[in-house]
Amino acid sequence: MLKPLILVTNDDGITAPGLRALIRFMSTIGEVVVVAPDSPQSGMGHAITLDSTLFSKKVTVGSEDGAKEEYSCSGTPADCVKLGLQELLERRPDICVSGINHGSNSSINVIYSGTMSAAIEAGIEGIPAVGFSLCDYGWEADFEVVKEFVQRIVTEALKNGIPEGVVLNVNIPKLQRSQIKGIKICRQARANWKEKFDKRINPMGKHYYWLTGEFELLDKGEDTDEWALANGYISVVPTQFDLTAHHTIQQINTWNLNE
Amino acid sequence: MLKPLILVTNDDGITAPGLRALIRFMSTIGEVVVVAPDSPQSGMGHAITLDSTLFSKKVTVGSEDGAKEEYSCSGTPADCVKLGLQELLERRPDICVSGINHGSNSSINVIYSGTMSAAIEAGIEGIPAVGFSLCDYGWEADFEVVKEFVQRIVTEALKNGIPEGVVLNVNIPKLQRSQIKGIKICRQARANWKEKFDKRINPMGKHYYWLTGEFELLDKGEDTDEWALANGYISVVPTQFDLTAHHTIQQINTWNLNE
Numbered sequence: 001m002l003k004p005l006i007l008v009t010n011d012d013g014i015t016a017p018g019l020r021a022l023i024r025f026m027s028t029i030g031e032v033v034v035v036a037p038d039s040p041q042s043g044m045g046h047a048i049t050l051d052s053t054l055f056s057k058k059v060t061v062g063s064e065d066g067a068k069e070e071y072s073c074s075g076t077p078a079d080c081v082k083l084g085l086q087e088l089l090e091r092r093p094d095i096c097v098s099g100i101n102h103g104s105n106s107s108i109n110v111i112y113s114g115t116m117s118a119a120i121e122a123g124i125e126g127i128p129a130v131g132f133s134l135c136d137y138g139w140e141a142d143f144e145v146v147k148e149f150v151q152r153i154v155t156e157a158l159k160n161g162i163p164e165g166v167v168l169n170v171n172i173p174k175l176q177r178s179q180i181k182g183i184k185i186c187r188q189a190r191a192n193w194k195e196k197f198d199k200r201i202n203p204m205g206k207h208y209y210w211l212t213g214e215f216e217l218l219d220k221g222e223d224t225d226e227w228a229l230a231n232g233y234i235s236v237v238p239t240q241f242d243l244t245a246h247h248t249i250q251q252i253n254t255w256n257l258n259e
Numbered sequence: 260m261l262k263p264l265i266l267v268t269n270d271d272g273i274t275a276p277g278l279r280a281l282i283r284f285m286s287t288i289g290e291v292v293v294v295a296p297d298s299p300q301s302g303m304g305h306a307i308t309l310d311s312t313l314f315s316k317k318v319t320v321g322s323e324d325g326a327k328e329e330y331s332c333s334g335t336p337a338d339c340v341k342l343g344l345q346e347l348l349e350r351r352p353d354i355c356v357s358g359i360n361h362g363s364n365s366s367i368n369v370i371y372s373g374t375m376s377a378a379i380e381a382g383i384e385g386i387p388a389v390g391f392s393l394c395d396y397g398w399e400a401d402f403e404v405v406k407e408f409v410q411r412i413v414t415e416a417l418k419n420g421i422p423e424g425v426v427l428n429v430n431i432p433k434l435q436r437s438q439i440k441g442i443k444i445c446r447q448a449r450a451n452w453k454e455k456f457d458k459r460i461n462p463m464g465k466h467y468y469w470l471t472g473e474f475e476l477l478d479k480g481e482d483t484d485e486w487a488l489a490n491g492y493i494s495v496v497p498t499q500f501d502l503t504a505h506h507t508i509q510q511i512n513t514w515n516l517n518e
Contacts, residue, residue, distance in 0.1 A: 045337070046304030046370050054456075054468040078304070078371075082470065086454045108383060110502055111305050112337075124367060124451050156514040163507040165449075183516040187503040190424075192383050195345045197313075209313040211341065238511055240504040241370055244446040245497040248422040252497055255415045257442040 004030035004094035004158055007084055007122065008067070011041040011077045011101065011114025018100035020065050021143035022132065025150050026097060027066030029158075033093070034061075035084035038072040042103075044114040046121070047076045054079055056088065077118035085125055095158055096122035099132035099170075100143055100150070106133070106171040106225040106235060107189040107217070116169055120241050123167035128157055130167065135229060136174040145177045149234055153183065162238075169237040173229045181232040188237050189224035191217045263289035263353035263417055266343055266381070267326070270300040270336045270360065270373025277359035277393065279324050280402035284409050285356060286325025288417075292352070293320075294343035297331040301362075303373040305380070306335045313338055315347065336377035344384055354417055355381035358391035358429075359402055359409070365392070365430040365484040365494060366448040366476070375428055379500050382426035387416055389426065394488060395433040404436045408493055412442065421497075428496040432488045440491040447496050448483035450476045 006026045010019040014036040026032045038057075055074040071088050073080045081096060098118040105113040115131045122129035132150055134141055153170060162168060169188075173180065193213040202208055217226055225235035265285045269278040273295040285291045297316075314333040330347050332339045340355060357377040364372040374390045381388035391409055393400055412429060421427060428447075432439065452472040461467055476485055484494035 040310065043307045043309040044304070045306040045376060047306045048302045048304070048371055049470060050302040051299065053461075054470060055465070056468070079470065082454045083456060083468065087456050087458070087468070108500070111379065111383070111500055112307055117304060120370065124370070152516060156516060160514050163504065163510060166504045166507050168511075169502075185508050185511045185516075187505060187508070188501050190501070195341045197342060197346050199346070202312075206314070209315070209342065209346070211308060211313060211338065236511065236516070237502075238504040238507040239502045241367070241502075242447055242449070243369055243428075243496075243498045243500075243502070245422065245425045245499040246446060248425050248497040249444050249446070251422060252427075252444050252495065255419050257411060257415060257444075257495070 005091060006030040006032050007093040007096040008032055008034045009036050009077060009080045009098050009118045011044060013037050013040045014061055014072045017139060018102050018143060020062055022097060022100050023065040023067050025147050029151060029154060032067040033089055034067045034070040035073055035080045035088055037077060037080060038074055041076055041114045043112050044076045045112050046078055046117040048078050049075045054083060056083055077114040078121040081118050081121040093127055096127050096129040097154060101133035103137045104133055104135040104171055105169060106229060107191040110169055110188060110239060119167045124241055128162040130157055130170060132170045134172045146172050149183060165242055166238045166240050169239045171225055171229055171235045173232060175232060179232055184228040184233040184235055186225040186228050186235045186237050187223055189217060189226035190219035264350060265289045265291050266352040266355040267291055267293045268295050268336060268339045268357050268377045270303060272296050272299045273320055273331045276398060277361050277402060279321055281356060281359050282324040282326050284406050288410060288413060291326040292348055293326045293329040294332055294339045294347055296336060296339060297333055300335055300373045302371050303335045304371050305337055305376040307337050308334045313342060315342060336373040337380040340377050340380040352386055355386050355388040356413060360392035361400060362396045363392055363394040363430055364428060365488060366450040369428055369447060369498060378426045383500060387421040389413060389416055389429055391429045393431045405431050424501055425497045425499050428498045430484055430488055430494045432491060434491060438491055443487040443492040443494055445484040445487050445494045445496050446482055448476060448485035449478035
């Protein structure tokens, strides 16, 4: 039987330890081709490169990780998926996995996430896709802890298929293996960031800002990704790219919009 | 009575004719403060600036347009909204309007849209928000044609309030005033882009790509934004940032994810 073809990408760049771990985990399940940004792309949301050129290079970053082929790309995570599908892969992949991100993409973070935009881009093209994030920003994070969970989710996704128009957003708490209680299917928690801009003056006397902020959870539900993560579970949120708020159409139809 | 405070932004940059028109249309409804990118940011999706600094400058681009204050910002559309709300505006705006974009943000384009990411960012912060796009990429597009429609939508949004967790995605067909049949509340059409990469060789002999593509409508529904636009209507899609595909949670719960 033909081994499944797995497209692996991320937003932290092709040398990120989280990507290297994901390549190792996937190479026991299928044939792995990597198309990943040549530089970090965190917070890129669903950006694509319209007004500039894209470069791509066949590279060997870590042959021991087990990828069949690796390509670095000058673009965003969404660009990597587009270029991979259209130009670099020999056939349509059976699944696209993105990550493992260094840091959380739970709740509202999904909106800003380059990791998830790559998965969503694959989903738009009709390819089953999963984004993985570990709630640990450290470059030395221990990814081996999560190996069996990541492999199980991908294996089940390949076996069952992911519903059309949906990609999975998987977040993993920063815990020891023995502390992880299991995997929970969740909804996206209501939350936002309370921005704080750190205002400084540069050597030329000009004001500038660093964007910082504090995460603010606005949701007490026990069916959310934030609840799962805080209680020792891996969260899986089925995430869609039909953004229509269908339930509000009737209400807005009562507005006086037409004479 | 205090006039409503209106935050105006866009993704085509502070000098774009579509933004200048939106400022003029809004200045008859309320007090306008502009915070817009200092350069074009099309296709930026919901990118934010995490690894770099942000600059902002008080400017006067076109005082005759009627804004009380204008700021240009070195960041993305989402950055502009964050910075505006946190640092530049004296009080919380009553509404945030983004656009008028030079080109469509209907159907799947909402995912890539900087115009809509600015509106969504305001929505996340609990501020009513509307993104406007005219299906005309030309810099010389005639925005006066759409004045009364834009004003009516904003007036109704201020009067009725926009449901929580929802922002409006408004797209306007490229038509004469007399040809526009009215305003329709719609759902986002299923569609994608069939990418085509234009592969070239630069003067140094290196391959590079331009991302191009063809829009592919996958939806025959007559309740979609694409149908409305093709049939002479302005489309209004209530758009949410809870991306959970709630209807699939039960199905994914049948997977064998926990021992």
